[in-house]
Amino acid sequence: MSASPEVSVVIPIYNEEEALPHLFTAMDAFISSFERSCEIVTVDDGSKDRSMDLLRQAVQTRPWLVVARLRANRGQTAAMAAGLELARGSIVVFMDADLQNDPNDIPRLVAKLDEGYDLASGWRRQRKDRAFTRKFPSWIANRLIGRFIGVRVHDYGCTLKAYRASVIKPLHLYSDMHRFLPALCSSAGARITEVEVRHHPRTHGNSKYGLNRVLKVMCDMLVIKLIVAFADRPMHYFGPFSVAFLMVGGSAITLHLVNIAAGWREQSIVLPALSVLALVSCIYFLFMGLLAELIVRVGRRDARALTRGAAEATC
């Protein structure tokens, strides 16, 4: 096997037969002008069209091209994770296959890592997508994610970003989490910067996403918040709920006993019912916390990855 390249560009591909010939032309030009050693790792995400055939053909004449294939369509994040595993460079750049991202922006992203940053996040300031169904939801999502998770990046959804391999490789990517990579990297101690990148309209093939991605992003945001804030100490998350319910239940039962002691004849069911409900909820959250602690101990992969990333990122 040849020496490891400096940069690995990872491209997830799903049903992109119209775009691929243009992608190959663009990558040929990019590789011949890029001053660093570079490999392009393409991952076919179980395409049902001729994408895999085109990739097989292309790899015959391009020594810098790596082609991998997932047997079934597992989603963009899974394809990116598979490419990440194969990537040998010390810098990993992700890019879409449809040339909405411009490979000519890669050198500027990579240069930011030379300055000491661990993640250079592409920002499609002049985004060329539909305003109502794409730009507007994404504008809201970027603000929500930034506020909720605390890592403010203008364009979470832009795939074109460059990462130090030692920071991104330990992360466990699943679901649709490629959109949250800056947040995950930041909690691993990464230094993040943003770079404005070009964006082109999709001229070949169709987008693989519709408006239903908004709901998925919201669900993933909750999970990421949990991972970022509480992955290694879930009891800190569930514990306060348990204590709050204990206090409500305790107060309700005390009040009820005081009422009895004071000799009130008309005893309402409200206070006993509230105390039972609150105490059951208290026990529920307590056990949820304990269970989560156990789960984290057993499957500490995420938490360990974050800590290890932090150690390396701050060297």
Ligand code: UDP
């Ligand atoms: N993609 C993938 N698996 C999927 C959906 C998309 O590998 O299940 C790839 C797709 O081929 C493209 C990238 O992910 O290279 C981004 O997809 P798309 O351009 O449709 O997203 P958009 O630009 O519309 O957000």
Ligand code: MG
């Ligand atoms: Mg696209």
